[in-house]
Amino acid sequence: MPAVRLQHSPCVPACSRSAYVCHAQGSERTKDSGVTGEALREANAINKSLSSLGDVIAAMSAKAAHVPFRNSKLTHVLQSALSGSAKTLMFVNINPTARHHHETLSSLRFAAKVNSTENGRPQKRGMGLP
Secondary structure (H helix, E strand, C coil), rough: CCEEEEEEEEEECEEEEEEEEHHHCCCHHHHCCCCHHHHHHHHHHHHHHHHHHHHHHHHHCCCCCCCCCHHHHHHCHHHHHHCCCCCCCCCCCCCCCCHHHHHHHHHHHHHHHHHHCCCCCCCCCCCCCC
């Protein structure tokens, strides 16, 4: 998963930011897609990671005492981006054809759940601004 880190910017001293980009290609209903072999194993692994991400989002939405960040590599790596004062942005690609309406609705419901989750109050740290 690519991460971009900006440190010690000349315009914002002592400032560190990270951006994580996660592309979940292959996350689909394997029963409907007909994938087999290695592609099936990969799709199952992606779906398991997305399920774990859903568990993390649900725990955060419920303001649970324990958030299961360590249930998958994806959520463990994204822990700092999903908690504290981080800003989280999610893009969802959908297919407008009737054949894929179940997958589209599932993706939009997941995005709505992510959108309704508060992951802390954004703070300006080390900005040196008034």
